[in-house]
Amino acid sequence: MVDLSVKLCNLSLDNPVIPASGTFGYGREYLDFYDPNILGSFSFKGTTKELRFGNPAPRIADCTAGMINSVGLQNPGVEEVLRTELPEMKKVFKKKVIANVCGFSVEEYVYVAEKLCADESVGIIELNISCPNVHNGGMSFGTDAKCAYEVTYAVKKSVTKPLMVKLSPNVTDITVIAKACEDAGADAVSLINTLLGMRIDLKTKKPVIYNKTGGFSGPAVFPVALQAVYRTYEKVNIPIVGMGGVSSAEDVIEMMLVGATAVQIGTANLKNPYACKEIIDLLPAVMEKYRIKSLKEIIGGAHR
Amino acid sequence: MQTLMLTVKSNERLNHDTFSLVLEGDNLTFSAPGQFVNVDIPGLYLRRPISVCQSTDTTVRLVFKVVGKGTALMAGYKQGDVVDVLSPLGNGFDVNAEGKKALLVGGGVGTPPLLGLAEELLKKGKEVKAVLGFNTASDIILEKDFRSLLGEGNVTVTTMDGSAGKKGLVTDALEECDVLYSCGPLPMMKAVAQKVKCKCYFSLESRMGCGFGACMGCSIQTANGAKRVCKDGPVFDGEVLIW
Numbered sequence: 001m002v003d004l005s006v007k008l009c010n011l012s013l014d015n016p017v018i019p020a021s022g023t024f025g026y027g028r029e030y031l032d033f034y035d036p037n038i039l040g041s042f043s044f045k046g047t048t049k050e051l052r053f054g055n056p057a058p059r060i061a062d063c064t065a066g067m068i069n070s071v072g073l074q075n076p077g078v079e080e081v082l083r084t085e086l087p088e089m090k091k092v093f094k095k096k097v098i099a100n101v102c103g104f105s106v107e108e109y110v111y112v113a114e115k116l117c118a119d120e121s122v123g124i125i126e127l128n129i130s131c132p133n134v135h136n137g138g139m140s141f142g143t144d145a146k147c148a149y150e151v152t153y154a155v156k157k158s159v160t161k162p163l164m165v166k167l168s169p170n171v172t173d174i175t176v177i178a179k180a181c182e183d184a185g186a187d188a189v190s191l192i193n194t195l196l197g198m199r200i201d202l203k204t205k206k207p208v209i210y211n212k213t214g215g216f217s218g219p220a221v222f223p224v225a226l227q228a229v230y231r232t233y234e235k236v237n238i239p240i241v242g243m244g245g246v247s248s249a250e251d252v253i254e255m256m257l258v259g260a261t262a263v264q265i266g267t268a269n270l271k272n273p274y275a276c277k278e279i280i281d282l283l284p285a286v287m288e289k290y291r292i293k294s295l296k297e298i299i300g301g302a303h304r
Numbered sequence: 305m306q307t308l309m310l311t312v313k314s315n316e317r318l319n320h321d322t323f324s325l326v327l328e329g330d331n332l333t334f335s336a337p338g339q340f341v342n343v344d345i346p347g348l349y350l351r352r353p354i355s356v357c358q359s360t361d362t363t364v365r366l367v368f369k370v371v372g373k374g375t376a377l378m379a380g381y382k383q384g385d386v387v388d389v390l391s392p393l394g395n396g397f398d399v400n401a402e403g404k405k406a407l408l409v410g411g412g413v414g415t416p417p418l419l420g421l422a423e424e425l426l427k428k429g430k431e432v433k434a435v436l437g438f439n440t441a442s443d444i445i446l447e448k449d450f451r452s453l454l455g456e457g458n459v460t461v462t463t464m465d466g467s468a469g470k471k472g473l474v475t476d477a478l479e480e481c482d483v484l485y486s487c488g489p490l491p492m493m494k495a496v497a498q499k500v501k502c503k504c505y506f507s508l509e510s511r512m513g514c515g516f517g518a519c520m521g522c523s524i525q526t527a528n529g530a531k532r533v534c535k536d537g538p539v540f541d542g543e544v545l546i547w
């Protein structure tokens with residue numbers, strides 16, 4: 001018998017497989033495919049203070065081994081999430097979830113995080129700091145160590161549950177931002193969010209995406225994600241949740257070997273809605289093949 | 305919703321760029337005409353959404369136009385090939401809408417789902433007429449299928465250049481009806497919506513990430529708030545659409 005369980009902050013997870021924010025809605029869309037309770041947890045759609053429609057269409061582009069999205073945080077707003085989405089979710093998902101929080105100012109992050117923290121289904125707050133900072137010229141919170149520190153510090157003071165900060169790879173050195181978040185009190189970091197990307201439609205000779213650029217994700221970004229987690233593991237002492245292109249049980253193990261305590265899976269779910277179930281089902285056999293008895297024991301193994 | 309491994313029964317060319325692909329397999333159930341499937345194409349990342357043209361318990365017919373890489377690869381499918389599709393997706397047309405006289409208005413490669421719709425409406429005892437618009441004679445598809453199903457006189461074909469049928473737009477050939485169902489290019493559907501007063505249903509397209517409601521990639525703004533074309537649509541009541 002192999003052991004898939006891991007501990008992330010104060011959460012004991014049956015396995016390290018966690019669908020990533022923005023690819024799993026609030027959990028309901030997958031009920032036709034499998035029972036979500038087989039998952040370690042899941043991270044729900046990025047939630048903001050106010051309702052957001054997001055960006056104009058087209059907001060999806062196909063790429064070699066991946067995709068670009070510029071959904072732009074479409075969500076019903078935190079009050080509506082608390083009033084309808086989470087109660088519906090709780091009927092079908094009995095484990096703790098990860099609440100993905102977005103905002104356009106420090107106050108908004110704090111507001112949304114406090115509200116979601118109060119819901120008993122939430123186990124961890126995941127702060128998505130890739131949003132533009134409206135008070136700072138629109139630059140993303142996550143691309144500046146000082147901004148990242150400030151927002152992490154402010155949210156950490158106002159929540160009682162573990163705080164995980166989700167990092168953008170669109171920076172010169174992701175480890176500097178990770179360290180700033182750790183210094184500000186983050187209990188964990190998750191990485192990577194999407195990489196900036198674009199496609200051109202040869203017929204119109206214009207960008208496919210209305211907003212011109214969007215976030216690139218999927219199997220093509222896996223090597224980028226691995227090095228980001230590997231280097232971050234060397235710089236911080238808090239747990240890391242690894243993601244970016246993970247699509248198989250083997251990928252999960254690679255991600256844990258470079259230092260991930262748990263692994264999020266995003267885009268793979270969109271192509272194959274059974275992706276997380278298949279990965280969980282296959283993990284024991286792949287672990288046996290590589291003589292791994294317990295996933296906990298391989299975390300960061302590539303550094304030793 | 306599930307992924308199905310279907311076998312290609314036939315793949316025929318209908319004209320210079322449009323193909324009729326019949327897939328065979330078990331568990332093919334659709335709740336309404338106008339639903340779609342999402343086709344996984346080896347070598348491409350995202351699946352490609354294609355409407356169901358016609359279906360039986362064991363077959364589904366997809367009619368598609370080659371416009372890019374994915375549809376070009378689908379044109380090469382041979383009898384016996386295995387295709388992974390996610391199905392059934394979307395809401396489909398409401399065949400129980402009030403009124404006896406139904407008018408189907410199709411444009412180009414938007415006509416295929418209207419064929420399956422016509423079959424279901426006839427089963428419900430409705431009087432069905434169709435107006436099918438194309439750019440030019442060589443683009444025409446499914447004309448025979450519609451004529452043999454609905455009767456010669458109940459189908460009007462229009463072409464923009466007058467090379468076949470009536471010259472002009474579908475809006476030049478609309479007839480009085482109780483309920484109108486349309487699928488085609490957005491400007492065509494918009495023109496239809498502006499011209500008629502009856503109950504209208506429109507089938508929309510959008511670039512899709514997942515096709516089953518999880519990613520919000522396909523959303524549109526409607527009078528009732530944000531809606532996902534893949535899950536809340538692709539068919540929308542004309543009253544809620546913001547053109």
Ligand SMILES: Cc1cc2nc3c(=O)[nH]c(=O)nc-3n(C[C@H](O)[C@H](O)[C@H](O)COP(=O)(O)OP(=O)(O)OC[C@H]3O[C@@H](n4cnc5c(N)ncnc54)[C@H](O)[C@@H]3O)c2cc1C
Pocket residue numbers: 061062340350351352353354355356367368369370371372373374375376413416417508509510511512538
């Ligand atoms: C609900 C629905 C039903 C459809 N039914 C049919 C049908 O019955 N017959 C048919 O010929 N076509 C149909 N389409 C359009 C069809 O999905 C596109 O033509 C096809 O995806 C193009 O893929 P490609 O790789 O050949 O083109 P590419 O241009 O190489 O595609 C690149 C990307 O753009 C997307 N894309 C391109 N054109 C469209 C479009 N018009 N709508 C949505 N996404 C697009 C593709 O899915 C892919 O992600 C439907 C679309 C939707 C949303």
Ligand SMILES: Cc1cc2nc3c(=O)[nH]c(=O)nc-3n(C[C@H](O)[C@H](O)[C@H](O)COP(=O)(O)O)c2cc1C
Pocket residue numbers: 020021022023045046047069071073100128166192193194216217218219221243244245246264265266267268513519520521
């Ligand atoms: C359609 C889509 C929507 C996303 N929305 C969010 C979001 O709301 N919040 C967030 O933190 N990340 C969001 N992401 C990023 C993913 O959670 C993930 O970090 C990224 O896609 C890399 O992982 P992957 O390659 O496994 O998808 C989104 C990604 C996609 C593809």
Ligand code: FES
Pocket residue numbers: 511512513514515516517518519520521522523532533534535
């Ligand atoms: S395509 Fe993903 S929600 Fe519609």
